[in-house]
Amino acid sequence: MKLLSLNLGRPGAVDYTDQPEGVTGIDKQPVTGPVRVAAPGAKGTGASGLAGDAVCDTRHHGGDDQAVYAFAREDLDAWEQALGRTLPSGTFGENLTTEGVDVAGAKIGERWRIGADLLLEVSASRIPCQTFQGHLGEKGWVKRFTREQRPGAYLRVIEPGEIRAGDAIEIVHRPAHEVTVAFEFRALMTERELLPRVFAAGDALHPEVVRVARTYVEKYGGARTV
Numbered sequence: 001m002k003l004l005s006l007n008l009g010r011p012g013a014v015d016y017t018d019q020p021e022g023v024t025g026i027d028k029q030p031v032t033g034p035v036r037v038a039a040p041g042a043k044g045t046g047a048s049g050l051a052g053d054a055v056c057d058t059r060h061h062g063g064d065d066q067a068v069y070a071f072a073r074e075d076l077d078a079w080e081q082a083l084g085r086t087l088p089s090g091t092f093g094e095n096l097t098t099e100g101v102d103v104a105g106a107k108i109g110e111r112w113r114i115g116a117d118l119l120l121e122v123s124a125s126r127i128p129c130q131t132f133q134g135h136l137g138e139k140g141w142v143k144r145f146t147r148e149q150r151p152g153a154y155l156r157v158i159e160p161g162e163i164r165a166g167d168a169i170e171i172v173h174r175p176a177h178e179v180t181v182a183f184e185f186r187a188l189m190t191e192r193e194l195l196p197r198v199f200a201a202g203d204a205l206h207p208e209v210v211r212v213a214r215t216y217v218e219k220y221g222g223a224r225t226v
Contacts, residue, residue, distance in 0.1 A: 001098065001099065001100040001101045001168065001169040001170070001171070002098070002099050002100060002166060002167065002168050002169055003096055003097075003098060003099075003114055003115075003163060003164075003165060003166065003167045003168075003169055004073050004089060004097045004098060004099040004165070004166075005030045005073075005089030005090060005096075005097035005165055006030065006031055006032070006033050006035055006095070006096065006097075006163060006164065006165045007028035007029060007030050007031070007089060007090030007094060007095055007096070007097065008028060008029065008031055008035065008050060008052050008053040008054075008095070009024075009025035009026060009027055009028040009029070009053055009054045009090075009093070010025065010027075010029075010054055011023045011024070011025055011054045011056055012024060012025070012027055014131075014134065014135075015134075016130070016131060016133075016134020016135065017056075017057070017130075017131045017134065018130065018131075019056055019057055019131075021056070023056045024056050024057065024131050024135070025048075025053065025054030025055055025056045025093075026093040026131055026132065026135045027090075027093075027135065028053075028090035028091075028093055028094060028095065029090055030088075030089055030090055030097075030165065031052075031165070032164060032165050033162070033163060033164030033165055034162040034163065034164050035050050035051055035052065035162065035163055035164075036050075036051040036160070036161075036162050037049050037050050037051070037067075037068065037118050037120075037157060037160060037161060037162070037163055038051075038157055038160035039064050039067060039156065039157040039160070040062060040063060040064060040067055040157075041063065041064065042063055042064065043058070043062060043063025043064070043065070043066070044058045044059075044062075044063065045058065045062065045063065047062050047063070048061075048062055048067065048068075048095070049067025049068045049095075049156075049157050050067075050068065050095050053095060057131065060127075060129065064156055064157070065123045065124065065154065065156050065206050065207065066123065066124065066154040066156075066206075067120075067154075067155065067156050067157050068095050068096060068120060068154065068155045068156075068157070069093065069094050069095050069096070069126060069152060069153070069154055069155075070094055070095065070096040070097075070098055070101075070103055070152060070153050070154075070155060071092050071094035071096070071097060071098070071103060071126075071152035071153075072097075072098050072099075072101060072102070072103040072104070072150075072152070073089065073097050073098060073099050074099075075103070075104070075150045075152075076089065076091065076092065076097065078150075083138065091136075092132075092152065093132065093135070094152055096114075098169060100169075101169055101171075103150075103152055103153050103181060104149070104150040104151070104152075104153075104180065104181050104182040105180050105181070105182065106122045106153055106171075106180060106181050107122065107174055107175050107177065107179060107180050107181075107201070108122055108123065108124070108175070108177075108179045108180070108181070108184055108198075108201035108204050108205060109121060109122060109173075109175045109177075109201055109202065109203075109204030110122045110171060110173060110174050110175060111158065111171070111172050111173040112155070112169055112170065112171055112172070113169070113170040113172050114161075114163050114167050114168070114169050114170075115161060115162065115163045115164065115167040115168070116161065117159060117160070117161025117162065118157070118159065118160065118161030118162070118163050119157075119158040119159035119161070119172070120155040120156065120157060120158065121155060121156050121157075121158050121204060122153050122154075122155055122181065122204075123153075123154050123155055123156045123204065123205075123206050124153070124154045124181075124184065124205075124206035124208075124209060125151040125152070125153060125154070125181045125182070125184050125185035125188070126151045126152045126153070126154060127151070127185075127188065127189070128141070128142045128145045128146060128151070129142070130142065132145070146189050146190065149182050149185055149186060149190075150182065151181065151182070151185045152181075153181045154206070175201070175204070177200035177201055177202075178197065178200060179197070179198050179200050179201040179205075183197075183198070184198055184201075184209060187213070188209065188212060192216060195212065195213040195216040195217070195222070196213065196216070196217055196222030198213050199213060
């Protein structure tokens with residue numbers, strides 16, 4: 001398992017985002033590194049966990065619980081076949097393009113060591129948006145991406161460090177619960193009846209997922225442990 005590509009984005013003006021300034025950092029480009037990765041602080045600050053990476057939509061991106069976004073090269077390859085087009089690493093806006101890692105099967109709270117020092121924790125799935133659809137230029141992309149249920153993972157920084165393309169990735173902790181990235185995504189997007197079960201992930205859950213799940217339980221009932 002390794003970090004195949006390390007990708008950073010710069011602010012770019014586009015006509016497909018609803019950001020008031022009309023800019024986005026979704027167009028990530030590979031860099032060799034080293035890049036410093038650290039907890040960026042509260043959401044809304046406009047900060048990414050990666051030095052030199054732009055976060056423009058501070059309503060939905062950035063902050064400690066979404067410091068880093070990872071997507072599997074294997075899933076990009078599958079999309080290349082489905083779409084009939086080349087998708088370079090970084091195309092989906094991911095900071096980390098992994099090789100040999102089952103990102104969709106990663107569990108919320110799972111921890112990855114990358115390089116010598118960096119320790120990350122899986123926090124949530126990526127929710128597709130209109131900016132993502134505009135960037136890809138694929139009609140109906142949000143619905144199509146949602147159906148595939150391989151959304152990539154957000155991670156928080158537990159221990160900061162520098163990383164480079166080619167660094168090894170080691171899974172150093174894998175929780176015993178059932179809540180994978182794909183499971184959490186299904187609960188949020190297509191199978192709301194699964195929401196009471198996401199609490200099994202405990203304190204590792206993204207606060208927004210906790211809020212959505214609590215609202216569901218209050219309305220429809222079910223176990224709640226967080």
